[in-house]
Amino acid sequence: MSEPVTILVDADACPVKDEIYRVAERHGAHVRVVSNQVFRVPVSERVKRVTVSDAFDAADDWIAEHASPSTLVVTGDILLADRALKAGATVLAHTGKPFDAASIGSAIATRAIMADLRAGMDGPLGGTGGGPAPFRKEDRSRFLQALERELVRLSRAQAAER
Incomplete structure (x- = not known):
């Protein structure tokens, strides 16, 4: 019998942790909340907190090492998304946007262009401003749907393998 689906959460900047816990419980999925700081997680056999060192990319490294075809990774980090996809994982941004083989290349390229633009600018997009758009109610709804x-797709795939 195969293991339940596991959701790996890049937790340090994730605004949808509570939603993940609720949906995972309904589907019987395991959740690993990975961060370099301590977060409160629900008391549940299925939900575990994984606190890594504060070394650069330690949480990303842990998630990438544990990503597999039976995992769903939730992250806003494009480079981590790429690593998880290469490991066969399903990847969602906290806005509900799926990362896949078709979209990750352009996302990485856009990230690099924006970094170059910010590095060469003063003002709101330069070194002191910018950042992601505010998280909205529509983003939360889109994430829940995705x-x-x-989770339904991954559960069906696992059932088909049995």
């Missing part, structure tokens, strides 16, 4: 869809 999480539900992907």
Whole structure:
């Protein structure tokens, strides 16, 4: 019998942890909340906190090492998304946007262009401003729909393997 789907959460900047816990419970999925700081997690056999060192990219490294075809990774980090995809994982941004083989290359290229632009500018997009757009109610709703869809898909795929 195969293991349940596991959701690996890049938790340090994740605004949808509570939603993940609720949906995972309904689907019987395991959750690993990975960060370099301590977060409160629900008391559950299925939800575990993984606190890594504060070394650069330690949480990303842990997630990438544990990503597999039976995992769903939730992250806003494009480079981590790429690593997880290469390990066969399903990857969602906290806005519900799926990362896949078709979209990750352009996302990485856009990230690099924006970094170059910010490095050469003063003002709101330069060194002191910018950042992601504010997280909205629509983003939360889109994430919940995407999480539900992907957990159903992964569960069916595992059932088909049995």
